[in-house]
Amino acid sequence: MTEMFILIPGRTSDQGCGISEGKFQEKYQKQITSLQVAPGDMERLALAEGDWVRLTTEFGQQVEVAVTAAKKDELPEGLLFIAYGDISSRLMGGDTHGSGMPTSKGIDVELEVLRSETA
Amino acid sequence: MASVGSVEPGARSELTVVEDAVCTFCGCVCDDIDLTVENNHITQAQRACVLGKAWFLNHAIDDRPSCLIDGQPAGLEDGYQRAAEILTGGKYPIVYGLSDSPCEAQRVAVSIVDWIDGTIDTTTSVCHGPSGMAFQGVGEVTCTLGEVANRGDFIMFWGSNPAESHPRHFTKYSLMPKGMFVPNGRKDRTCVIVDVRKTKSAKAADIFLQIKPRKDFEALWTLRALAKGIELDARQVESETGIELSVWQDLMDRMKAAKFGVIFFGMGLTMTRGKHANSEALLALTRDLNAYTRFTAKPNRGHGNVTGADNVVAWRTGYPFGVNHNRGYPRFNPGEYTTSDTLARGEADCGMMIACDPMANFSQPAREHLASIPYIALDSKETPTTRAATVAFTVATYGINAPGTVYRMDDVPIPLRPAFKSPHPSDFEVLSNIETRVKAIRGVRS
Amino acid sequence: MTKDLIKISQGTLYDPANGVDGEVRDLWIQGGRIIAAPSDPATKPARTIEAEGLVVMPGGIDMHCHIAGPKVNVARKMRPEEKRKAEVISRTDVTHSGTLGSVPSTFATGYKYAGMGYTTAFDAAIPPLGARHAHEEFDDTPCLDKGFYVLMGNNHYVMQSIQQNEPKKLKAFIAWLLTAAKGFAPKLVNPGGVEVWKHRQAGNVSGLDTEVDHFGVTPRQIVSQVAQSAQELGLPHPVHIHCNNLGMPGNWETTLETMRALEGRRGHLTHIQFHSYGGGEGDENTFNSKVVPLADYVNSHPNVTIDVGQVLFGETTSMTGDGPLGYFLSNIYGGKWFSSDTEMEAGCGITPIKYKNKSLVHALQWAIGLEWYLLVDDPWRVVMSTDHPNGGSFLAYPQIIRFLMDRTYRQDVLKTCHPLVGRRSTLADLHREYTLNEIAIITRAGPARILGLTNKGHLGPGADADITIYTPHENKEIMFELPRLVIKSGEVIVEQGEVRDSRIGKTLHVAPAYDVDAEADIQEWFEKYYSIRWRNYPVDPSYMHQPELIGSPNHGN
Numbered sequence A: 001m002t003e004m005f006i007l008i009p010g011r012t013s014d015q016g017c018g019i020s021e022g023k024f025q026e027k028y029q030k031q032i033t034s035l036q037v038a039p040g041d042m043e044r045l046a047l048a049e050g051d052w053v054r055l056t057t058e059f060g061q062q063v064e065v066a067v068t069a070a071k072k073d074e075l076p077e078g079l080l081f082i083a084y085g086d087i088s089s090r091l092m093g094g095d096t097h098g099s100g101m102p103t104s105k106g107i108d109v110e111l112e113v114l115r116s117e118t119a
Numbered sequence B: 001m002a003s004v005g006s007v008e009p010g011a012r013s014e015l016t017v018v019e020d021a022v023c024t025f026c027g028c029v030c031d032d033i034d035l036t037v038e039n040n041h042i043t044q045a046q047r048a049c050v051l052g053k054a055w056f057l058n059h060a061i062d063d064r065p066s067c068l069i070d071g072q073p074a075g076l077e078d079g080y081q082r083a084a085e086i087l088t089g090g091k092y093p094i095v096y097g098l099s100d101s102p103c104e105a106q107r108v109a110v111s112i113v114d115w116i117d118g119t120i121d122t123t124t125s126v127c128h129g130p131s132g133m134a135f136q137g138v139g140e141v142t143c144t145l146g147e148v149a150n151r152g153d154f155i156m157f158w159g160s161n162p163a164e165s166h167p168r169h170f171t172k173y174s175l176m177p178k179g180m181f182v183p184n185g186r187k188d189r190t191c192v193i194v195d196v197r198k199t200k201s202a203k204a205a206d207i208f209l210q211i212k213p214r215k216d217f218e219a220l221w222t223l224r225a226l227a228k229g230i231e232l233d234a235r236q237v238e239s240e241t242g243i244e245l246s247v248w249q250d251l252m253d254r255m256k257a258a259k260f261g262v263i264f265f266g267m268g269l270t271m272t273r274g275k276h277a278n279s280e281a282l283l284a285l286t287r288d289l290n291a292y293t294r295f296t297a298k299p300n301r302g303h304g305n306v307t308g309a310d311n312v313v314a315w316r317t318g319y320p321f322g323v324n325h326n327r328g329y330p331r332f333n334p335g336e337y338t339t340s341d342t343l344a345r346g347e348a349d350c351g352m353m354i355a356c357d358p359m360a361n362f363s364q365p366a367r368e369h370l371a372s373i374p375y376i377a378l379d380s381k382e383t384p385t386t387r388a389a390t391v392a393f394t395v396a397t398y399g400i401n402a403p404g405t406v407y408r409m410d411d412v413p414i415p416l417r418p419a420f421k422s423p424h425p426s427d428f429e430v431l432s433n434i435e436t437r438v439k440a441i442r443g444v445r446s
Numbered sequence C: 001m002t003k004d005l006i007k008i009s010q011g012t013l014y015d016p017a018n019g020v021d022g023e024v025r026d027l028w029i030q031g032g033r034i035i036a037a038p039s040d041p042a043t044k045p046a047r048t049i050e051a052e053g054l055v056v057m058p059g060g061i062d063m064h065c066h067i068a069g070p071k072v073n074v075a076r077k078m079r080p081e082e083k084r085k086a087e088v089i090s091r092t093d094v095t096h097s098g099t100l101g102s103v104p105s106t107f108a109t110g111y112k113y114a115g116m117g118y119t120t121a122f123d124a125a126i127p128p129l130g131a132r133h134a135h136e137e138f139d140d141t142p143c144l145d146k147g148f149y150v151l152m153g154n155n156h157y158v159m160q161s162i163q164q165n166e167p168k169k170l171k172a173f174i175a176w177l178l179t180a181a182k183g184f185a186p187k188l189v190n191p192g193g194v195e196v197w198k199h200r201q202a203g204n205v206s207g208l209d210t211e212v213d214h215f216g217v218t219p220r221q222i223v224s225q226v227a228q229s230a231q232e233l234g235l236p237h238p239v240h241i242h243c244n245n246l247g248m249p250g251n252w253e254t255t256l257e258t259m260r261a262l263e264g265r266r267g268h269l270t271h272i273q274f275h276s277y278g279g280g281e282g283d284e285n286t287f288n289s290k291v292v293p294l295a296d297y298v299n300s301h302p303n304v305t306i307d308v309g310q311v312l313f314g315e316t317t318s319m320t321g322d323g324p325l326g327y328f329l330s331n332i333y334g335g336k337w338f339s340s341d342t343e344m345e346a347g348c349g350i351t352p353i354k355y356k357n358k359s360l361v362h363a364l365q366w367a368i369g370l371e372w373y374l375l376v377d378d379p380w381r382v383v384m385s386t387d388h389p390n391g392g393s394f395l396a397y398p399q400i401i402r403f404l405m406d407r408t409y410r411q412d413v414l415k416t417c418h419p420l421v422g423r424r425s426t427l428a429d430l431h432r433e434y435t436l437n438e439i440a441i442i443t444r445a446g447p448a449r450i451l452g453l454t455n456k457g458h459l460g461p462g463a464d465a466d467i468t469i470y471t472p473h474e475n476k477e478i479m480f481e482l483p484r485l486v487i488k489s490g491e492v493i494v495e496q497g498e499v500r501d502s503r504i505g506k507t508l509h510v511a512p513a514y515d516v517d518a519e520a521d522i523q524e525w526f527e528k529y530y531s532i533r534w535r536n537y538p539v540d541p542s543y544m545h546q547p548e549l550i551g552s553p554n555h556g557n
């Protein structure tokens, strides 16, 4: 089962602290590898904390990532959030449309629920 | 050149306090931090926020070697020589990063680029580069942060989440201060936050507007129309922006009624669909509002000295970022000479990454290409970029171990007050040594 | 043969400060300075520069330009479009690359000034909060000795001290601020008007006696009291004034009032061309020149000096510490506009502009500038400037020299202008032509004297060996745009336009003595309102490149 979402990578306080603690340390790694999903979307897709999903962009970039429920109200349904890092970079296209800036926020992604991890 | 070199270490095991030290973790560049230093370790960072504390308290000296060549420990001299050979050996050398280096080091980096006919770009190109382009289109009406603190009675944040990215922004500059013409502080100000999600910052707002993702331009253009009194189709406005026209009208009425308005904007504008057009809309709106009252705008810059990088590159080359010297003189073209592009298109054939982490932050094709070419990395910490570098220098951390000058997000230059000495060289020292060798190879006598 | 002894042999010297008007002489240099001819006629110099048939003058001094610091750099960032089509500055084995356009990059600025025979320049408007930035750029601006003027005409502490009638505090503050910024002179830009701009939409003062919002002081009080304090401090260049109402029709009366507000104290009115307009209500039909009455005042008041701010036809960038002026100009031209307000201190406005010879206003501005050079009797009190880049680039100086030395050329250009210029100004009737000696005065000897630079602007023993050697030419523009040799601190830095040595040059600054007890009050005010810490505000001396303190510290009262 797949569904279209808009992904917003961004900064978080823990990710910022993690940079100072070290990019190979747990705090940073955990931040940049957890995908926040709106509680409503979690429920509708029957996703539990720690379940895995696969994200695919229109250019074919693909990642698999564990989900976590976004804090109440923080994220409207249909939007996904992840702290900047390796995963968000993987989903960015190489093209900057002549601006120098790759589209790094508001990326269309196809979300596929992977049952295997928790089943 | 100002205060370069290193700080002398305090007597061992003595406790020292460095007053009014400067935090360079974010563009707020707070210069009121009191650091307690014990045994080459910062044990307290008074007044620093959570990010600032993490920055200061985690800076034990990295016990990695100061130089690694192909992943193996190497002498600094060998590293400098190898770096100079790499940079002078390519046809399309790129130098990138600089936003976490003091201006003194940035200036040397631009010199090196000049001597090697290279391309220089800073992390500006992937944060507020689009705002820089917008500025070249319409200009900017702005002010220093002290003006915001003393006069700002209407404070708006658009696509910016200072609660998580610039934690002292509200308290030090924009919302809480009791200023000359806003004596009651927060009570004298209206705070509006516009974003596509209800960020942690939204709590601070009197009015929070959650617009549709990727509709920033439409929302800003709606406000521009309302500022000029142009009638709009309510249904269309709501379906495009996700917010009712009457709400936008109310917002515009408040903006015009303000005495001194300020709009801070973030990467929510520049990284999403529209990019520089979004920033341009916001800067134009600010300009329009000056026909009714005083209004200013300011990008919330991220890194501690990204603003210095813009300044240094501009004063030396005439252009702020993305500057190519392949013909022996500077040319500017974002999208052509910016690093995301020179890497993703596979054009660069060698490079130097200074205090930045493209191997973590860049697109996959850009990262793959960077991994395939010889390059030098300078960082105080181990990162994916230092791990994949041909020559990696571990450098003293600016502001903690190394002195110099940084520019706050509002272009105010501030001197660093380092706390203790590092066994590693500063990036100024590394770059100066590389420059000497580059000049020798290129026959430069300047 | 004596090491580092240089002789410039048999040049024709123009050294008006020492009364030398075109005499053939030898000039001796040692240790970066000019020395008296060795008494032993057998002394052999290490190097002899043959200057027979060539004109020798002190290096040029630009006493009012915008070449460094916050607003200049914003203008660089803002105008990529004009650089791409401008001449390129390629790197060489001794020089950096750079860009031109109306706001050249730092290296290009130094090379181009030196290439034209100028060896000293002063940036005219630095907000003290950005002083560190200006010094950093100076450190990357080669071939020139440099200094800057510190914006203080809208400084809150200045206005507050005047409001509270505390002249001692004012005096101490001015000295403290100059020292903290490592600046050279007090600068007033639209005194009081910029503060009003921060309070209100399109805010400004309308004349010398408008009260400034919140502070209740007037521009007249600011002018007279800062001039008074500066005089008491014994500053080498007491006060540099950009009057209120720049560019407005009818502003000549404001200018006259500003000169009167000096009440006999020394004061320099800058880019006075922009402040010499008759007419009113913005009606182009009434716009005209008022140089005659203003020049009369200057001619009869030796306490007043001026620089012109000549306009040249073409595209440039307007940049000013006068925030409301930037707003006004951006509305006229409709292009991009930058404005920035600096807390407690200053403002800034930047916008691209274009002067057209067919526009009556622009052509009149051009004519008014030339009238000023021609109507001030004493060349020691009028200085060449374009207010670079506001009226045009400093690179236009050779052309201005030609306008002044060649009335036929001047009249030919006048004929291409809007036909009404002849009636609204006196330029068509002015037949005066400058001599080489007078050119040497308005481009070097005069500014040196006005700035109190005793080691510059002349060729007597003890002077800095900053020397320009020109090849005479009938066309003075050609003569002055490409000197044969330029010598800076005793070293040849440029030969026929080619840079040979790109040394950085000195930082010229003042440090007047003041009552340190006054600092406590300044600190209290500072900590209440500034967004940076008191301790991080003063510029450390290490930011200056080869600092040279000008004027002796004054220990009086």
Ligand code: SF4
Pocket: B023, B024, B025, B026, B027, B028, B029, B030, B047, B048, B049, B050, B051, B052, B053, B166, B167, B168, B169
């Ligand atoms: S707000 Fe930014 S500069 Fe200030 S202490 Fe926090 S991280 Fe450091």
Ligand SMILES: [Zn+2]
Pocket: C064, C065, C066, C124, C125, C271, C387, C390
């Ligand atoms: Zn000026």
